[in-house]
Amino acid sequence: MFAARGVSKRFGAVRALDAVDLDLSAGEVVALVGDNGAGKSTLIKVISGAVTADEGQLERDGVPVQINNPHQARSLGISTVYQDLALCENLNVIGNLFLGSERRRWSLLRKIEMERSARTLLSSLDVRIQDIAVPVAMLSGGQRQSVAIARALVGEPWLVILDEPTAALGVEQTAQVLDLIRRLRDRGLAVLVISHNLADVRAVSDRTVVLRLGRNAGEFRTAETSPEAIVAAITGAAA
Amino acid sequence: MTTLTKAIRWPGRTTDGPARPGGVGSWPVVGGLVVIAIVFGSLNEQFLSAENLSNLALQLAATGTISLGIIMVLLLGEIDLSAGSVSGLCAAVLAIVHVRHGQSALLAVVVALALGAVIGLVHGLMFTQLRMPSFVVTLAGLIGWQGLLLYVLGRGGTINLPFDGAIAKLSDTWLPPWASWLIVVLIVGAVATSAVLNRRWRRRADLPLPALSRTVLRVAGLAVLLGAAVLVLSADRGVPLLLVIFGTLVVALDLVLRNTVFGQWIYAIGGNAEAARRAGIPVTRLRIVAFVLASTLAAFGGLLAASRLAAVNQSSGGSDTLLMAIAAAVIGGVSLFGGRGRPYAALLGILVIQSITNGMLLLNVDSSIRFMVTAVVLAAAVAIDSLSRRGSEQ
Ligand SMILES: Nc1ncnc2c1ncn2[C@@H]1O[C@H](COP(=O)(O)OP(=O)(O)O)[C@@H](O)[C@H]1O
Ligand SMILES: [Mg+2]
Secondary structure (H helix, E strand, C coil): CEEEEEEEEEECCEEEEEEEEEEECCCCEEEEECCCCCCHHHHHHHHHCCCCCCEEEEEECCEEECCCCHHHHHHCCEEEECCCCCCCCCCEHHHHHCCCCCCEECCEECHHHHHHHHHHHHHHCCCCCCCCCCEHHHCCHHHHHHHHHHHHCCCCCCEEEEECCCCCCCHHHHHHHHHHHHHHHHCCCEEEEECCCHHHHHHHCCEEEEEECCEEEEEEEHHHCCHHHHHHHHHCCCC | CHHHHHHHHCCCCCCCCCCCCCCCCCHHHHHHHHHHHHHHHHHCCCCCCHHHHHHHHHHHHHHHHHHHHHHHHHCCCCCCCCHHHHHHHHHHHHHHHHHHCCCCHHHHHHHHHHHHHHHHHHHHHHHHCCCCCHHHHHHHHHHHHHHHHHHHHCCCCEEECCCCCHHHHHCCCEECHHHHHHHHHHHHHHHHHHHHHHHHHHHHCCCCCCCHHHHHHHHHHHHHHHHHHHHHHHHCCCEEHHHHHHHHHHHHHHHHHHHEHHHHHHHHHHHCHHHHHHCCCCHHHHHHHHHHHHHHHHHHHHHHHHHHHCEEECCCCCCCHHHHHHHHHHHCCCCCCCCCCCCHHHHHHHHHHHHHHHHHHHCCCCHHHHHHHHHHHHHHHHHHHHHHHHHHHC
């Protein structure tokens, strides 16, 4: 269980987050939706340590935790895939998977060990890349997104946060990435996905959390809710 | 569709490096060298003679070493325009300490290299702390360090190094055949051993093996290449020590870049500095280290040049040294956009440039034509770099 309680964040005069609550649990995909400027990115930045909240608290299994920087988030088992993926296009898949956390003995790279773990990880996620030794620049958009997601798993996290993972993808590659997200859930991870695309949200999430103008504006079991109800919560038409 | 073409272009390869270049690799350069050998060899029988090739080997080392330093900075996607001036200045300081102050050659070398390192540190700090673009920092260096060179040389403007001193001897030492062959055997042996070990470890780890024929071909090709070089050079005075020093630097730097965390991080920063930073890589520190290495290698190149000339003068490290060094790196396949290329580029690129220069000198071609030809080769190399970058970005 991970929870955000009454989280608020101001940027000058803008209330980006206003007493927002969020609950995440293992084996569940939560979709975070809302209009532009609703505060989605700010909320995940608070959870991943990129931004510190002004008020409110974060809890892990009911125990309050401090997350003041990305490093602390990672050591709490929280891993984030940002929208820009942050891949090094010139490095191969293995290099990107272990970027910054290369397996090493003294200062020497343990290439064989890394390649082995990379292959195991990718095949356990059913990610298909013909040749993991080519630079990531040679891969398709869906494959890159998959590499970025797989990288989030290298530190064996408990929670994976994905910011707009399908925004830049075509139909077929979107389906691949959604499959991958389901596999994360099947591994027992907690998953938080930001998406603009309600079709994707319906396809992959168990629960949908709506933000509007920095506040909680509804929470639905995705399968039992009509898209119209979610749209209404996003636009505020229901209120 | 795109995945299909990729599968065809990259048939089930296995990995051996952290950064397989997305570009065309070194094949155009090797092809270029063959063309150069054929063209100049048929125009002038002197060109492929043992004596001329020995001279060529001697000419490579100084600028090649400077180029090696520039590669460190290019890999980060930055540039070092000061390398020529730094090489001249450090050589001058070497000569002053050694000749004017009568200190030992060793101390003089240490002082010169330390000065190079300090200069690199200054560049690195200006780049990372003052956030100045690297090309401005090192452009200031280009002018400033040359000014300092003229200042420290003073009125005389030339300092001669003793001909029989250790420094001049560096470029007048030739390996006896047995030593050359021993080195060849050791290198080929090491490469073959590492290939065998790599195959064994990969098999043990259940990883796909590279094609055996490929491995054998690579080792055999290396043996033939090195053997031929030793045969040719031994027909003249022998393998020059200078070439051995330069070659050692190239190989050492390549091993470090491909096999250490440091090297992996240099490539990562060159590929995407922001991603590297977010992944916890100490970007600022590595950038400073790269500038320090670049200037230290420039200082060492200046030392080699001074050794060959047995003197340091006002034009040391000046004129076209810098452009040759940058051109060599780019021609050899190091990308100006950062993150791609290997230290071998310095060796291949400087070979191309020096052979063209050397060949045209033999043919008595006017220097006007020489400049233009070198420019065309450089432009072609940069064009290939840009195109292959665009190609790999899809
Ligand atoms: N670093 C920042 N500085 C100032 N205002 C910000 C900053 N980040 C976000 N905001 C503001 O906070 C509000 C919420 O933004 P954001 O969390 O990015 O929304 P979303 O991701 O849902 O589109 C917006 O009004 C935005 O302009
Ligand atoms: Mg956003």
